[in-house]
Amino acid sequence: MKFLVLSRRSTIYSTRRLRDAARAEGHGCLVVDPLRCVLVLGEGRPSVRIAGEEITGIDAVIPRVGTYAVEYALAVVRQFEMTGVPALNGSAAIATAKNKWATMQLLMQRGIPVPPTATMRFGTHLKEVIRDLGGAPVVLKLPRGMQGAGVILSESAQGAESTMDTVWALGQDVMVQKFVSECRGMDLRVLVIGGEAVAAMRRTARDGEFRSNIHRGGAGRRAELT
Ligand SMILES: Nc1ncnc2c1ncn2[C@@H]1O[C@H](COP(=O)(O)OP(=O)(O)O)[C@@H](O)[C@H]1O
Ligand SMILES: [Mg+2]
Known part of the structure; x- marks a missing residue:
């Protein structure tokens, strides 16, 4: 089989491991930076080009989408899906996984327990919400953070309120979650x-x-x- 790994750099540990594992099993494995892909729609079938050449003959795409330019990387994954090339994971699953609130909604829907969590865009009833979550300390989370960035421990309801006000002022969403002390x-x-x-x-x-x-x-x- 011929795999295509979509990754910003071929030197990243997980990318190298995937490539080495594929080659060790006798498969072809190409590593391409999704941001260098040119996507074309319109005449004929959708295509993905790199360095002026159309990428063809790929059996499966392995997306390694980080935090940078997520939307563009997802458009590249979707473009491959449109041409019938399967992606592991698919663009819809990655989009959900990149958003903590969407992920929790899906987990709950599928009967997997999640810690008590709330999200809102105004702090009007924040004190009651924090009380209902079991009181401070609480954990605040930016839905789009990863690697621990955007995950904040707030020792008091007042501290949580001022942090959330700041995040809202920057135009971002924020979630407040029960601190799991165990x-x-x-x-x-x-x-x-x-x-x-x-x-x-x-x-x-x-x-x-x-x-x-x-x-x-x-x-x-x-x-x-x-
Ligand atoms: N509600 C919580 N209570 C206690 N620790 C938490 C809680 N939420 C997150 N953490 C700690 O913070 C880490 C990062 O949080 P997580 O939600 O997984 O964000 P990220 O996507 O950045 O990894 C977790 O691995 C865990 O160690
Ligand atoms: Mg985590």
Whole structure:
């Protein structure tokens, strides 16, 4: 098979691992920066070009969409989908995953429990909302953050209010979530493939930090699922 990995740089660890794994299995694997793709619609079938040449003969696309120019990267994934090339994951799934509120809505819809969380655009009833979530401390989250960026621990309702006011003034959405104290800076990342939990990693935050993201200095260890 011939895979196309959409990734900003071929030197990124996960991109290199995907390419090496594909080649080790005897597959072709091309790494292309989605922002260098030219998308064409109109006459004939939709096409994707790179360096003036149409990209053809791809069996599957593996998108590695980060935080930069998400909309454009998703347009590239959708363009491949339009030409019948499957993408893992698909553009609709990535768009949901890039938005924490949309993700939580979907999880709840599918019967997967989520921590008590609220979102709003005015602080008029924020104190009551925070009280209903169990009171401070609370965690504030920008729906579009990742790697722990935009995840803020707020020790008081007043602190939460001023932070949320600031975020709204910048024209952004923000969510307020119950602080899950049992975590104590730890979380479990479970990889689910085709509806089956296949591997897990326990992540532990560095000292003085509640976010266990590796990008925030956390450490990851293989975990056995029970
Ligand atoms: N409600 C919460 N209570 C306690 N810790 C939390 C809560 N939400 C997030 N965290 C910590 O912050 C980290 C980052 O939050 P997360 O929502 O996963 O954002 P990101 O998409 O940036 O990883 C989590 O891995 C966890 O360690
Ligand atoms: Mg996370």
